[in-house]
Amino acid sequence: MSRWVRVVVLLLLAASAGAQAPAAGVESAGASHFGAPALKVTTLRGLGAVMFGGRGGWSISPTLTLGGGAYATITEVDARDGAVPFAPGPLDIKFECFGVELEYATHRAAPTHVTLTSFMGGAAAHNAQDKSDDQFGETDFMLLWEPAVGVEKRITASLHVNLALSFRVVHGVEQAGLTAGDLRSAAVTLTAKFGKFR
Numbered sequence: 404m405s406r407w408v409r410v411v412v413l414l415l416l417a418a419s420a421g422a423q424a425p426a427a428g429v430e431s432a433g434a435s436h437f438g439a440p441a442l443k444v445t446t447l448r449g450l451g452a453v454m455f456g457g458r459g460g461w462s463i464s465p466t467l468t469l470g471g472g473a474y475a476t477i478t479e480v481d482a483r484d485g486a487v488p489f490a491p492g493p494l495d496i497k498f499e500c501f502g503v504e505l506e507y508a509t510h511r512a513a514p515t516h517v518t519l520t521s522f523m524g525g526a527a528a529h530n531a532q533d534k535s536d537d538q539f540g541e542t543d544f545m546l547l548w549e550p551a552v553g554v555e556k557r558i559t560a561s562l563h564v565n566l567a568l569s570f571r572v573v574h575g576v577e578q579a580g581l582t583a584g585d586l587r588s589a590a591v592t593l594t595a596k597f598g599k600f601r
Contacts, residue, residue, distance in 0.1 A: 435462040435511065437563070437598030443474055445571070445590035447496055448581070453478045458504070458594060462601070466507055472522065473501040482530050486580025487540040493533045498586065500526040500547050500571075512601065514557045518565060522549040528578050528586070543578035547571065551592070563596040 436459075443454040455477045460470025475498070482494040502524015510516045526547040530540050553567030569590045576583045 435468065435598065435600045436460065437470075437596040437600070439565075439594045439596040439598075441472065441474065441592055441594040443590050443592040446588045447476070447480045447498055448483070448585040450480050451478070452476055452480045452498070454498070454500075454590075458596075460504070460506060462511075465601075466509060466511065468506040468508070469503070470506070471501075471503045471524075473499070475499040479533065481533075483580040486578075487530050490530070490539045491532065494530040494539060495533050495536075496528060496581070497531050497536075497538075498526065498528050500524065500549075502547065508555070516555055518551075518553040518555050518567065520551040520553065520567065520569075522551065522569070523547070526573055526586070528576070528581060530578075530580070540579060543576060543581070545573050545575040545577075545583075545586075547573050549590070553592075553594075555596075557600070561597060561599065563600060565592075565594040565596060567592045567594070 439458045441456050441458055445452050445454060454474040456472055456474030458470060458472035460468040462468045480496045482496045486494055502522055504520055504522040507519045508516050524547055526545050527542050529538050529542040531538050549569045549571045551567040551569030553565045555563050555565040557563050569592060571586065571588055571590060573583050573586045576586060
């Protein structure tokens with residue numbers, strides 16, 4: 404397991420803990436809160452990729468939830484040949500993103516409802532040796548925005564499942580062998596939300 408996946412798992416655990424222990428006064432106000440593992444299917448450089456991550460959020464009004472999340476690639480995505488000169492063997496692209504999100508749901512209490520989410524933050528990309536995950540070259544940091552529309556289904560009182568379609572936009576890509584177009588892509592994300600919903 405790569406160090407970035409471990410970071411994402413730690414963030415997921417923190418989000419889940421936070422969802423179970425909201426700030427003083429929030430619980431008494433009947434606020435919703437959740438922690439959630441999430442699986443994202445997307446493309447990087449036109450190649451299929453799977454990302455795993457976590458989300459967490461707290462309601463700031465009956466229709467708005469403020470939270471955050473982080474995701475990292477868990478599948479191999481080939482880098483361009485020669486992306487890092489003199490690298491020993493083929494390289495993979497490692498991509499991670501992290502940020503805050505604002506989610507809007509008109510009828511959150513309904514058994515099935517639509518969600519609109521805006522995820523904003525940063526992303527990082529680097530090249531790593533195929534199989535070993537040893538990094539070659541510098542890590543490139545960039546800005547990221549990913550709006551999404553989803554359908555959420557209440558499974559139990561404390562579990563909701565959300566299936567969302569999003570589109571990722573990045574700015575400031577300077578990584579050798581990568582362009583903003585390589586990282587700009589649609590994605591489908593499946594999220595299992597555990598928490599309190601009102």
